[in-house]
Amino acid sequence: TQLLEQSPQFLSIQEGENLTVYCNSSSVFSSLQWYRQEPGEGPVLLVTVVTGGEVKKLKRLTFQFGDARKDSSLHITAAQPGDTGLYLCAGAAGTDKLIFGTGTRLQVFP
Amino acid sequence: GAGVSQSPSNKVTEKGKDVELRCDPISGHTALYWYRQSLGQGLEFLIYFQGNSAPDKSGLPSDRFSAERTGGSVSTLTIQRTQQEDSAVYLCASSLGWGREQFFGPGTRLTVL
Structure with missing residues (x-):
């Protein structure tokens, strides 16, 4: 059974702080995605990484x-209240379905 | 809008009743997925459709759960004889094809009393 463990499970920080969220598995994935989900909405794709060692930057977010x-890993620099949400990683192994991580709930206070 | 829509947004039912959840995918998306999310946690895969066929039903928790898709568009997820452990948010997503970016609907929050 493929499992994706995320840590930390919860994170509360002040605006301007940096943070890192981790997504770990014992399985190898052909690609990995990161999503952000806000209350009452579905997850929204942030990025897909496919190559081992790959680093992608999306403004203040580094994957x-x-x-x-x-x-x-997902690193956020100078977090803002608008970054608040549930962050989910999801891995794909070849042609298999996406396996979602356990989620990290981030709260950024002004 | 042109996104994935789901109905109802909230459903409260009594234990033992049947419920039907609906998903309208983005027009032109051939792949459709159902997931279950418990209490703001990760998503649990339920079933996937390519067109009207369901090549992967491996995630359905029990035979009380079934899903169909007609006309390569709308899908319904039916839960028979609901149990309290079925309470969750049921999310639908669609994509241009298997492995392509999935676009999620807002979900249906199901509460079984």
């Missing part, structure tokens, strides 16, 4: 795919 393609 990294582990060299072995088993783990990933």
Whole structure:
């Protein structure tokens, strides 16, 4: 069974702080996606990483795919209240379905 | 709008009753997915449609759960004889094809009393 564990599960920080969310598995994935979900809405895709060691930047968000393609991280610089939400990683193994992580709930206070 | 829509947005039912949840995908999207999300946690895959066919039903929790899709568009997820553990948010997503970016609807919050 493929599992994606995210840590931390909850994170409350002040505006302007930096944070990192981790997504770990013992399985290898061909690609990994990060989503953000706000209350009452469905998840929205932020990024897809496909190459081991790949780093992608989206404004203040930096995503990294582990060299072995088993783990990933999301780093947010100078967090803002608008970053508040549930962050989900999701891995795909070849042609198999997406496996979603356990989620990290981020709260950024002004 | 042109996004994925789901109805109803909220459904409260009594244990033992049947419920039907509806998903309208983005026009032209051939792939449709159903997920279940419990209490703001990760998503649990239920079933996937390519056109009107369901190649992967492996995530359906029990035989009380069924889904169909007609005309390559609208899909319904039916839960028979609902149980309290069925309470969750049921999310639908669609994509241009298997493995392509999935666009999610807002979900249906199901509460079984």
